[in-house]
Every structure is written in C-alpha cells, then in structure tokens.
Amino acid sequence: MINDILDVAKIEAGQIKLSCQPCNVEALCQSSLVFIKQQAFSKNIQLESEIPANLPPFTIDERRIRQVLINLLNNAVKFTPDGGKISLKVSYIPFLDNAENINFEGMPCDTLEISVVDTGIGIAPDQIKRLFQPFVQVESALNRNYNGSGLGLALVKHLVELHGGEVRLTSELGVGSCFTIALPIMPFCESSIVPEPPLPSTTEAITDAIAETPLILLAEDNEANITMFVEYLSMKGYRLVVAHNGRMAINLAQQTHPDVILMDIQMPDMDGLETIQRIRQIPELADTPIIALTALAMSGDRDRCIAMGANDYLSKPVSLKQLVTKINAYLTEP
Incomplete structure (x- = not known):
C-alpha cells in the first residue's frame, strides 16, 4: 500500500x-x-x-x-x-x-x-x-x-x-x-x-x-489479516496461496507443496494445532517449515505449537519485518 x-x-x-x-x-x-x-x-x-x-x-x-x-x-x-x-x-x-x-x-x-x-x-x-x-x-x-x-x-x-x-x-x-x-x-x-x-x-x-519464487501458504480466516499479509509479502517478492480453514490448508499444502507455511492457531472447523499435527503426518510435508501465529499469546502457547510440529512461533500483532526475517531464515537453510 x-x-x-x-x-x-x-x-x-x-x-x-x-x-x-x-x-x-x-x-x-x-x-x-x-x-x-x-x-x-x-x-x-x-x-x-x-x-x-x-x-x-x-x-x-x-x-x-x-x-x-x-x-x-x-x-x-x-x-x-x-x-x-x-x-x-x-x-x-x-x-x-x-x-x-x-x-x-x-x-x-x-x-x-x-x-x-x-x-x-x-x-x-x-x-x-x-x-x-x-x-x-x-x-x-x-x-x-x-x-x-x-x-x-x-x-x-x-x-x-x-x-x-x-x-x-x-x-x-x-x-x-x-x-x-x-x-x-x-x-x-x-x-x-x-x-x-x-x-x-x-x-x-x-x-x-516465476515458479522459482518462494511459495508461502497462509492459513488464516480473518480477511483483514489476509489482506495485510498478502499485500506485504507479495511486495517482498513471495507468491502466496491462502487457506481459510484447517482442512483447506491441508489440501492446499498437498497440492502446492509450499516452501513455508504460516499457520493461524485460532481457526474455525479445525484449529491450527490439529492442522499442524495432520500436516506432519503427510510424508512429503514432514519437513516443510511451519510458523505458528496466534493472537492469544498465553503462557505455554509456544511449547504447544512446537510440540504439535511447528518450527517457530509468533504472537499477534505480528511484526511483519520479523516475519520476513524468519521466513528468509528457513528458505536459506541447507
């Protein structure tokens, strides 16, 4: 913007x-x-x-x-x-x-x-x-x-x-x-x-x-947050695909094989923790970096996300600069 x-x-x-x-x-x-x-x-x-x-x-x-x-x-x-x-x-x-x-x-x-x-x-x-x-x-x-x-x-x-x-x-x-x-x-x-x-x-x-550009899967149900993430990350040169709930995130992850997954924890139908756990059970996605995002920011949230299979955790409101730093870190890992 x-x-x-x-x-x-x-x-x-x-x-x-x-x-x-x-x-x-x-x-x-x-x-x-x-x-x-x-x-x-x-x-x-x-x-x-x-x-x-x-x-x-x-x-x-x-x-x-x-x-x-x-x-x-x-x-x-x-x-x-x-x-x-x-x-x-x-x-x-x-x-x-x-x-x-x-x-x-x-x-x-x-x-x-x-x-x-x-x-x-x-x-x-x-x-x-x-x-x-x-x-x-x-x-x-x-x-x-x-x-x-x-x-x-x-x-x-x-x-x-x-x-x-x-x-x-x-x-x-x-x-x-x-x-x-x-x-x-x-x-x-x-x-x-x-x-x-x-x-x-x-x-x-x-x-x-263009397919060489990193693909980010964003699992998020809030339209304002989706707009913010998509506009900012697109400006930074990433491609994005958006899932509005956990089941859609699992399907899109299998179809698109993203480079990094951004997973909102509070989602309808299937929450982010269960979604992360199910994604980790899919062999081709077992090593895909997942960054958990949550607005609750309660004690123990980070440990629960990591225990379910997330690689990292950020609390909302998310610092977009910090998010890009984390994404780039996972993209450059050997």
Missing part, C-alpha cells in the same frame, strides 16, 4: 517518467496471469486468455503495464466468487478500423486493447465514476466485506494515461465486470538507456521463471 501511495504521489507530481522498450505482449500477459494463478486456484476460479497469434512488438513501459494488469487481475480474483471465471483478452485495432483512435498529434493510430473480464459481484452504474479516485471503494452491500486500500484503480488510471491511453469499464451488479485498457501505438515515450532483460519467449519458460 505504501508503494502504491508513493507511485500515485509521484505521478501527480510529474516525477514518474516512462521507460519504454519493444515488448512481447503475449509474454507480458501470460506472465501477469501467472502472478495470480495460485490465488485463483485457491478459489477454484477458471483462468482464460484470448491473445491473437503473431502480434507485433509494441513499444510500452513493460514494467508499468504489468503493474496495471496485475492490479486488474488481483481485483478480479478478489471480487469473483468461488467457481467463477476470469478472462484476459487482447485486441489489436488498426486505425483504419477505428478512425476515432488518435495520437497526441491528432493523427489516427493503431490501438492495443487489453481487457480483464470477470464473473464477479459487479459495480453499480452510479459508483463507476468514483471508482478511479484514490482511497475510494464503492459502497455496496455486495462488496463491503472486501478489504483494500482503494488505490489500485487510481494507479491503473494514472499509468495508462501516462501512456496516452484510457481505461474503460462496463459492469453489471451480480453479473461481472470488464476493465479495458486502450493504448495508442505511437512513440509517446523515450526508450530506456539501459534496456530491461528480455522476457522468456514461451509461456512455459515464463511459468518456470
């Missing part, structure tokens, strides 16, 4: 300059999808992509447009119920097919459109205009249980407009939403003096590269 605040402030102060290079759009889109794959998997959300073959390279600030796409995809996962669907669609529109597309000089130009379509809770028409303002979340009985800073869409709008483009939104309550970024194809920004490393040329290579 702090990074988002700083980015918005820098953009409004004119301190962010685009750094553009020819970009492989298919690789950009596929790598963005990989970042939200685990979150979608945990909610049984189907991911689809529709990307035309043989797209030409486009000159954009690849890092910033990836930031835009991941923001939109994260929102789609957040507001799409379990079992829903999210689609990422790309269209290349030559100016001859749409004479309304113009560049900064008032000349027609080609346009790249990327849409994120979900089957989520939707947005009321009277709320759409407010949606792209910083620190604003729409008021709705459908979405008031979803936490967030309200900065993501403001940042999306700013970054797309820096490219000379626009963000479009169509939405229907209870049906879903479609966010489209339209980028005019033109030399609107200076090329980087030092080009970014090229992306791998295939989806498999991209998936393999």
Whole structure:
C-alpha cells in the first residue's frame, strides 16, 4: 500500500517518467496471469486468455503495464466468487478500423486493447465514476466485506494515461465486470538507456521463471489479516496461496507443496494445532517449515505449537519485518 501511495504521489507530481522498450505482449500477459494463478486456484476460479497469434512488438513501459494488469487481475480474483471465471483478452485495432483512435498529434493510430473480464459481484452504474479516485471503494452491500486500500484503480488510471491511453469499464451488479485498457501505438515515450532483460519467449519458460519464487501458504480466516499479509509479502517478492480453514490448508499444502507455511492457531472447523499435527503426518510435508501465529499469546502457547510440529512461533500483532526475517531464515537453510 505504501508503494502504491508513493507511485500515485509521484505521478501527480510529474516525477514518474516512462521507460519504454519493444515488448512481447503475449509474454507480458501470460506472465501477469501467472502472478495470480495460485490465488485463483485457491478459489477454484477458471483462468482464460484470448491473445491473437503473431502480434507485433509494441513499444510500452513493460514494467508499468504489468503493474496495471496485475492490479486488474488481483481485483478480479478478489471480487469473483468461488467457481467463477476470469478472462484476459487482447485486441489489436488498426486505425483504419477505428478512425476515432488518435495520437497526441491528432493523427489516427493503431490501438492495443487489453481487457480483464470477470464473473464477479459487479459495480453499480452510479459508483463507476468514483471508482478511479484514490482511497475510494464503492459502497455496496455486495462488496463491503472486501478489504483494500482503494488505490489500485487510481494507479491503473494514472499509468495508462501516462501512456496516452484510457481505461474503460462496463459492469453489471451480480453479473461481472470488464476493465479495458486502450493504448495508442505511437512513440509517446523515450526508450530506456539501459534496456530491461528480455522476457522468456514461451509461456512455459515464463511459468518456470516465476515458479522459482518462494511459495508461502497462509492459513488464516480473518480477511483483514489476509489482506495485510498478502499485500506485504507479495511486495517482498513471495507468491502466496491462502487457506481459510484447517482442512483447506491441508489440501492446499498437498497440492502446492509450499516452501513455508504460516499457520493461524485460532481457526474455525479445525484449529491450527490439529492442522499442524495432520500436516506432519503427510510424508512429503514432514519437513516443510511451519510458523505458528496466534493472537492469544498465553503462557505455554509456544511449547504447544512446537510440540504439535511447528518450527517457530509468533504472537499477534505480528511484526511483519520479523516475519520476513524468519521466513528468509528457513528458505536459506541447507
């Protein structure tokens, strides 16, 4: 959230300059999808992509447009119920097919459109205009249980407009939403003096590269805590998958084989202590580091957690810096 605040402030102060290079759009889109794959998997959300073959390279600030796409995809996962669907669609529109597309000089130009379509809770028409303002979340009985800073869409709008483009939104309550970024194809920004490393040329290579990022399984039932942990640890470069109860944690641990498990002790259905004990009975997870988290902080809590099979223990409110230190310690153990 702090990074988002700083980015918005820098953009409004004119301190962010685009750094553009020819970009492989298919690789950009596929790598963005990989970042939200685990979150979608945990909610049984189907991911689809529709990307035309043989797209030409486009000159954009690849890092910033990836930031835009991941923001939109994260929102789609957040507001799409379990079992829903999210689609990422790309269209290349030559100016001859749409004479309304113009560049900064008032000349027609080609346009790249990327849409994120979900089957989520939707947005009321009277709320759409407010949606792209910083620190604003729409008021709705459908979405008031979803936490967030309200900065993501403001940042999306700013970054797309820096490219000379626009963000479009169509939405229907209870049906879903479609966010489209339209980028005019033109030399609107200076090329980087030092080009970014090229992306791998295939989806498999991209998936393999991102799969090397440590995967954290967070077992937690409190949505505010989930938002805090996910946003902070994602910012630190980890991938996360979230389980909302003990049984789900066991299933996801077996399916994803995380590098570290963060286990809340007070959970419904099956508490964290029983969950840790059952995970330790699964041979392939017997040595997976588990850090127990508890809000009770009573005498003997640490000993009970260690006795059940946890490697470490932190009491809530958790120091996020201390948590990252502990995670890194287990990741670097031989």
